[in-house]
Amino acid sequence: MVAAAISDAVKAQFPGAAIDIAHVDHAFDIDGAELKVLDDVSLIVEPGEFVALLGPSGCGKSTLLRLIAGLDRPRSGSLREDDIGIKGPHPSRVVVFQDPTLFPWRTVWDNVALGLEAQGILKKQRHRVDAALDLVGLTDFRNAYPHQLSGGMAQRVALARALVNDPKVLVLDEPLGKLDSLTRIAMQAELVALWQRKGFTTLLVTHDVEEALVLANRVIVLSDRPARIKADILVDRPYPRHRGDPHLADLRRQILGLLGLEATW
Amino acid sequence: MSTFSLSDVATGEAERGSALAGKLREAAPGLAAALAWAAFGASCLVREDVGDWSRTTDLAISAFVIAALILVAGVAASHLGRVGAAVRKRSPWLIALGVFLSLWELATAKFAWLPLPFFPPPQAIIEVYTDDLPKLLDSVFASVKLQLGGYVIGASIGFVTGVSIGWSTRIGYWVHPVLRFIGPVPATAWLPIAFFTFPTSWSASTFLIALATGFPVTVLTWSGVASVSSAYYDVARTLGAKPSFLVLRVAIPAALPHVFVGLFMGLGASFAVLVIAEMIGVKAGLGWYLQWAQGWAAYANMYAALLVMSLLCSGAITLLFKTRDRVLVWQKGVVKW
Ligand SMILES: Nc1ncnc2c1ncn2[C@@H]1O[C@H](COP(=O)(O)OP(=O)(O)OP(=O)(O)O)[C@@H](O)[C@H]1O
C-alpha cells in the first residue's frame, strides 16, 4: 500500500520515460562508400532528465535523434523507451526538428493541431491547441500562414506543435537556433519551467555550450564523426541558473576544451 | 464646424483652378474612350454599306449609347464607386477597341478594302447573334455539357491515378509503363477507333476528352506527390499519423500546386479534342457549328461562333484559376490570370 503510494508519487513527479541506448552503430551509404556516423553509442537517460547533446557540426547528433524518434533503425545496437524497444515513431516521443518544417498549407493553429488531429482526438481537445499557442505567445497569429511568419516565430510554432501532445520524451534538435538572443533567453526559461512543471524527459541538441549548461542536468559531449560519447558531465546546480555562475564557467571551459577550442578560450 | 481658416481663403482661388485642371486630366482617358466609340458609331453611318446588312443602324445606335455611358462613367467616376473606377481603369482598352471597331467597319462594310465574304463587318456578326441565337445557344449548351462531363471524369481519374502511383511503388510498377506508352499519344489519334468502338459518338467524345485531360493531370499529380519533402512525413509520423493521414493530409495538400498545373494543361488539351470531336463525330456543339458555317460559306457565323468559343474557354480557365487562388491561398505570389 505504502509502496504503491510512493511509486505513484514518483510517477506523478516523473511522467517522463526512460531512454536506453545500447551499443548503437549507424552508417549511411553515400555513392557506395560507407559513412560511419555513430560508433558504439551507449546512453541511459533517466525519466524526467534533461540531457543536452553537444558535438561538432556533422558529427551525427541529428542522426541519433532520428533513431530515438524511431524514424530510422540503427545498423546495430538497440534503443528502448521504458524497456520497450523503439520500432517506429510514436507520439509519446515528439521531435522538434532543426528546421521548423511547418506545413505551408495549414494555418498556425492547424499546424499546432496536427498531432491531435492525426491521433483523432482534436474534436474534444481543441483547448489544448489554444493553450499551446498561448504558451509560445502566438495566439494573435493563429490564422496566419507559415510564409507570413518570421524564422523565430516559425520555430515557436514548431515547439507548440510538439508540446501540445504532452509527450513523455521531448526531443529537440537545436530548436532555438534561429531565435534572436533575447527571445532565446526567454524561451530557455520557458522551456525549463515547462520541463519542471510537466516532468517529461528532454533530449536537446545544441551548438551553444552555455545553453546546454543553463538548461540541462547532464551534458553529453560527442566526438567528431563517427560520433562517440566523449564525456558525460553532470550539471548539479539548482534552477533557475545564472549565466555568471562560476561553477558553470568552469564546466564551460572544460567542455570547450573537449570540443577542441581551449586555445581560443 | 469651424475648420475653416485663413489659409483656406488665401489659397482657395488657386486651388480651385488647379483642382479643375486635375479633374480634367483625370477624366481625359474616359473622354477619349467615349470619343473613340462615338467615332465607331459615326463610321457606321458615313456612307451606304457596300453589302446588304440589316443591323447597321442598330449597331450605330448601340455604339453611341456605349459612348454616352463611357462619358458619364468617366466624368462622374468619383460618384459611381466601383463601376466608375472599373471604367476608368479600362479606358485605354476602351479607346483601342473603339478605334479597332471603327477601322474594321470602314475596311469592310464601307470601303471593302478587305475581301468581302471572308471578312464580314461587325454588323454581320451582330446579325448572327440576333437572328441565329437559338442554334448558337444549343451549340453552346451541347459543347459545355460534353466538355464538362469529359473533363470531370478525366480529371478525377487522373488525380486518383496520380496519387496512387505517386504513393505506392507497387501500383506505379504496373501503371507507369502503360502511362508512358499511351499518355504521349495525342488523344485525337484515338478518334477513329473511339468512334466505332463506343456505342454513341457522345460517349466516344467524352472518352477522348477524359483521355486528353487525364494524362497531364495524372503525370503532374504523380510528380507532385513524389516530390513532397520527406521532412513533412517525418513530422507527421512522429506526431502519430497513420498512412491514411499521410496520404490525405500531407501528400495531397502538398501536391496540390502541381495538380492545378495538370488541371490547367488538361483543360487546354481537352478543348482541342472537344472541337475536333464535334467537327468529325458529334453533330452538335460549337465545333460542329463552325463546320456547318463553313459548309454554307457563312463566314460571319464562323466569327460569331469563334468569339463565343474564346469567351467560353477563357471563362473556363478563369474559373480554374479563381478556384486555385481560393484553394492555394497559403501560397505566396500565385500568378494572376
Ligand atoms: N539521410 C542521409 N543520407 C546520407 N548521409 C547522411 C544522411 N543524414 C545524415 N547524413 C550524414 O551523416 C552525418 C551526420 O549528420 P547529422 O545530421 O546527424 O549531423 P549533426 O551532428 O546533426 O550536424 P549539425 O550540428 O550540423 O546539424 C553527416 O556527415 C551527414 O552528411
Ligand SMILES: [Mg+2]
Ligand atoms: Mg543536426
